[in-house]
Amino acid sequence: MSETTETTKRTKNVRWVEPPKIGFMEALYLPAIAQGISTTVKHLLAGKSMTRQYPEVEPEIPPNYRGVHRLNRDEKGRVKCVACFLCQTACPANCITIEATGTSKDDPNWNDRDKYPASFVIDELRCIYCGMCEEACPVDAIELTSIYDLTGMTREQMIFDKEKLLSVYDETVGSGNDPVRTKRGVLSPASEKAPESAGAPLPPGRGQLGG
Amino acid sequence: MGTVFVNDVEIECGPQDNLILAARKAGVEIPHYCWHPDLSVVASCRMCLVEVGEKKPDGTVVMQPRLIPGCQTLAKPGTVIRTDSDKVKASQAQTLEYLLLNHPLDCSICDQAGECYLQDYTFKFGNAHSRLQEPKVQREDKYHIGEQIALFTDRCVMCTRCVRFTREISGTSELHVISRGSVEEIEVFPDQPCNNKLAGNVVDLCPVGALCSKDFLYKKRVWWLKSQDSVCNLCSTGCSVHVDQNENKLYRLRPRENDQAQGSFMCDEGRFGWKYIHRDARLLAPRLGRLSHAPASANEHAHAANGNGNGHAPTALSAALPVDMPTDLATLDPWPAALEATRTAIVQAMGKDGHKFVAIFSPMMTIEEAYMLAKFLRSGSVKPTLALGPVPVIGEDDRYPKNHRGEAPALEATKFTIAAEKCPNRRGVEMVLKHFQGELISFDKVLERVERGDVTGAYVVGGYTYPETGYDQQAMTALSKLPTLIVQDLLRSPLTEAATILLASSSFAEREGTFINQAGLAQLIRAAIRPLGECRADGRLLFELAGRKGVFNSAAIRREMATEIFSLSALGSGELGPLGTFITKQPQPATV
Numbered sequence A: 001m002s003e004t005t006e007t008t009k010r011t012k013n014v015r016w017v018e019p020p021k022i023g024f025m026e027a028l029y030l031p032a033i034a035q036g037i038s039t040t041v042k043h044l045l046a047g048k049s050m051t052r053q054y055p056e057v058e059p060e061i062p063p064n065y066r067g068v069h070r071l072n073r074d075e076k077g078r079v080k081c082v083a084c085f086l087c088q089t090a091c092p093a094n095c096i097t098i099e100a101t102g103t104s105k106d107d108p109n110w111n112d113r114d115k116y117p118a119s120f121v122i123d124e125l126r127c128i129y130c131g132m133c134e135e136a137c138p139v140d141a142i143e144l145t146s147i148y149d150l151t152g153m154t155r156e157q158m159i160f161d162k163e164k165l166l167s168v169y170d171e172t173v174g175s176g177n178d179p180v181r182t183k184r185g186v187l188s189p190a191s192e193k194a195p196e197s198a199g200a201p202l203p204p205g206r207g208q209l210g211g
Numbered sequence B: 001m002g003t004v005f006v007n008d009v010e011i012e013c014g015p016q017d018n019l020i021l022a023a024r025k026a027g028v029e030i031p032h033y034c035w036h037p038d039l040s041v042v043a044s045c046r047m048c049l050v051e052v053g054e055k056k057p058d059g060t061v062v063m064q065p066r067l068i069p070g071c072q073t074l075a076k077p078g079t080v081i082r083t084d085s086d087k088v089k090a091s092q093a094q095t096l097e098y099l100l101l102n103h104p105l106d107c108s109i110c111d112q113a114g115e116c117y118l119q120d121y122t123f124k125f126g127n128a129h130s131r132l133q134e135p136k137v138q139r140e141d142k143y144h145i146g147e148q149i150a151l152f153t154d155r156c157v158m159c160t161r162c163v164r165f166t167r168e169i170s171g172t173s174e175l176h177v178i179s180r181g182s183v184e185e186i187e188v189f190p191d192q193p194c195n196n197k198l199a200g201n202v203v204d205l206c207p208v209g210a211l212c213s214k215d216f217l218y219k220k221r222v223w224w225l226k227s228q229d230s231v232c233n234l235c236s237t238g239c240s241v242h243v244d245q246n247e248n249k250l251y252r253l254r255p256r257e258n259d260q261a262q263g264s265f266m267c268d269e270g271r272f273g274w275k276y277i278h279r280d281a282r283l284l285a286p287r288l289g290r291l292s293h294a295p296a297s298a299n300e301h302a303h304a305a306n307g308n309g310n311g312h313a314p315t316a317l318s319a320a321l322p323v324d325m326p327t328d329l330a331t332l333d334p335w336p337a338a339l340e341a342t343r344t345a346i347v348q349a350m351g352k353d354g355h356k357f358v359a360i361f362s363p364m365m366t367i368e369e370a371y372m373l374a375k376f377l378r379s380g381s382v383k384p385t386l387a388l389g390p391v392p393v394i395g396e397d398d399r400y401p402k403n404h405r406g407e408a409p410a411l412e413a414t415k416f417t418i419a420a421e422k423c424p425n426r427r428g429v430e431m432v433l434k435h436f437q438g439e440l441i442s443f444d445k446v447l448e449r450v451e452r453g454d455v456t457g458a459y460v461v462g463g464y465t466y467p468e469t470g471y472d473q474q475a476m477t478a479l480s481k482l483p484t485l486i487v488q489d490l491l492r493s494p495l496t497e498a499a500t501i502l503l504a505s506s507s508f509a510e511r512e513g514t515f516i517n518q519a520g521l522a523q524l525i526r527a528a529i530r531p532l533g534e535c536r537a538d539g540r541l542l543f544e545l546a547g548r549k550g551v552f553n554s555a556a557i558r559r560e561m562a563t564e565i566f567s568l569s570a571l572g573s574g575e576l577g578p579l580g581t582f583i584t585k586q587p588q589p590a591t592v
């Protein structure tokens, strides 16, 4: 019953358009061919090639492009990720797998942090490059770089572990094409020490009320 | 016991209800940190402040000018509670702002995130911003609080629930508050960590991420965990629990509030005692034929089932099996063949009068499993002997709160009991056995018969999970000599090695059924994870062994039992409810 009402409604709202009848000149197709050739010739004579000379000339990629991930390092060169699993939670493609571990309080290199990823694996083949992970990350540890030409000989090669992701950071950091988010320079309390004194300036980007 | 008005909603409340409970009945949440139904009231966190007044008999309402802590105030007939006025909302937001002043806001690395009352209340009642301009007080984490407990000091909201727990429930008083004001901290005395047998509860009690379980720390974010209501199987108190799992792996057990069973808490033995489920010693597949020698490692079990290496000794059973019996059980579904072999072996071993065949039931079984096995074995014209396996008892019932000398309290003052009987269902299995046999045959009697050579075959159910309980060396040696030995168990032991047929069964987290605790409370255990490997949930195993048609459903079996076994007739509806059902009308006190 609802079916019929649906149909009626649909027919009511639909405006039927007939295709225009084809005339004699159009049926010859010659004017259209001539028009096409003239366009080709125009470009030919203009002397400016429209062809992208890829891969000899690489395209310019905007810094907000979402390509291969990188795992950033903190000021001590350690992985910045705090293993909060928010990116793994946010990822709609389920391509991030993290194993967390606590730090040792006796390790001078780590005793100022509580938790970090023992293993951090992204399946770059499964990833849909939506950027949800970097948006979820509270410490800006994971970012999508502008590397777009990702290739590999096997599927295994496309599964990036922590070391590989850190090496992507090492390669891309300061290359002038850091992701836009890096330039924001704002980190959450989880990765940064609280300001030492009352006079310390607010971190940039924070509201007057802090956060 | 009287009508109270919660935000203009009229509601009946009980005589002992405080304003939090009364409001809860009206579906209104009064946020609170320090109050807990099982602990004394200190009214220190001030999160529960509400406007309170009284409705006079003539209908006029007189509100008190100040805000009143809801946890400390009993609801009386005519009490008027307002939780949604601007005054209350402002107070809640201010309280939260204070609590968060020095809080590190490290939710991203905090294990509590996702089940944290600071997060929840801030979201519902707080502000999104902090106005603090000064540096926060930063404090050291304390990993020395207890063997299982870590304190992340700067996350603490000083509700003192943990302190009151160790004073009032465990009675061991390890935790206390040092210093005052913004440098107040929870601490233990030097070299006296909080290691009592109930210590793990302070982690659940802590409303924020200050006290964390070292065992669970950083293992899993809580929002990945799926929880199943079940019952702990490590002692006959039968604590109601939540079993938290993810991707078929158990991560933790948490107590489930159930005043009919244990209250709000559970002991650490139960809390951490499930590790055997994922241990290497788990048997992962059924096996036909006795192993001639013990495999070198637990991993060899799969191979052993495969029939490579450890050959079958020519026992009476395997000699009698049809020649085309597939021994390569690991490749196909091994169960139809294993169950068929079991049935054949039982019939052969029972012979004419069944006298020489014994079935040894374990108090770790559910009543449904015991019933199905007993019914199956006693259904024919030959009647084998049914006996109860060893009932593990370790020491004496451990009752809390302890006094300052560590002595147990008087019976009436007991708030928590760790039972000495380290099995969940002796009572239930005994009832089933008594019904089928008229009398209860103890394990000692059977063992004596086995040693005399009066028995030629046995169906032995294990499932004991404490390594030191269950079948001891003497029993295993005696049973291992039997020509037919069918063992249904989940952990590798000399007994399972000697089995001529091994039926790999499951832990309580993989099964469904009913345990009856020492007070006579029948509670449902539910499968939280799928049986590991090729092992099978005992209920299904016995259902199929008995050749029943359909799919194992514990409620259907309960209904069947209730009509047959008079002492279990209280289970007639098949449903036990979330808190369980007493099998006798008069509930006995939870302690014995």
Ligand code: SF4
Pocket (backbone or CB within 6 Å): A080, A081, A082, A083, A084, A085, A086, A087, A088, A098, A133, A136, A137, A138, A139, A140, A141, A142
């Ligand atoms: S969201 Fe960021 S900090 Fe959290 S696990 Fe992912 S990369 Fe690490």
Ligand code: SF4
Pocket (backbone or CB within 6 Å): B155, B156, B157, B158, B159, B160, B161, B162, B163, B186, B205, B206, B207, B208, B210, B211
């Ligand atoms: S550690 Fe937890 S339970 Fe103990 S006082 Fe602090 S917040 Fe409360």
Ligand code: FES
Pocket (backbone or CB within 6 Å): B031, B032, B033, B034, B035, B042, B043, B044, B045, B046, B047, B048, B049, B069, B070, B071, B072
């Ligand atoms: S719950 Fe009432 S003051 Fe803490």
